[in-house]
Amino acid sequence: MSGPVALVEGESDRTALLTVAARSGRDLSGAEVVAMGGITNLRHHLAGIAPDRRVVLLHDAGETPYVERTLAHLGRDLPRFACVADLEDELVRALGIAGALDVVAAAGDLAAWEILCNQPFHRDRPEELVLRRFWGTTSGRKEKYAGLLAAALEPDRAPAPLVGVLEALQVTGRR
Known part of the structure; x- marks a missing residue:
């Protein structure tokens, strides 16, 4: 090419x-x-x-x-x-936390998100930092959400x- x-x-x-x-x-x-x-x-x-x-x-x-x-x-x-x-940080900032969490909910991962948020280490952390951890907790999730977040953007x-x-x-x- x-x-x-x-x-x-x-x-x-x-x-x-x-x-x-x-x-x-x-x-x-x-x-x-x-x-x-x-x-x-x-x-x-x-x-x-x-x-x-x-x-x-x-x-x-x-x-x-x-x-x-x-x-x-x-x-x-x-x-x-x-x-x-x-890049995920850029996408989350473009969508806003609420928009990113709407994507998580639409993908059926809200329960997994809530489990992560309730872990002692993450309870008082800013949501954008917990989201960064969330993308990396399961194999393939980072790539999956890169596409979902980008698709949710105008x-x-x-x-x-x-x-x-x-x-x-x-x-x-x-x-």
Whole structure:
């Protein structure tokens, strides 16, 4: 493939990006969205991409020093978009806690959420922190909710890092 490529940290990021693209009517044909299996695989993935191919990167802000060192070592400069904590955090902030919990309820996981909230460690913690823990407590839940949360968003409420990646890919809307 010779079109643009978006490198994202994991499958949940890939799922959310594809969902936001679909919800906003952006055509990703010709573009590739690659889940790297963690930011530490950035060097490996960039090594397999021709230097003249347009590459866009989505990562967590906490990984910025690693990303900058890796890109400097490789002599690459590319558009990068960072999520404040992680992509799920961006999605929750875009939806609001109540909206995110509506998604949890619609997915049939409200009982599991309430069990987690009633554990002594989580009782007095902010809901956004408990939600971050909730996404990671069951295999596959992070990816599942990345898609569900992204699908629940109105297209004009999509988090800035996802919109930035789509714009940098220069994908167009279907009209």
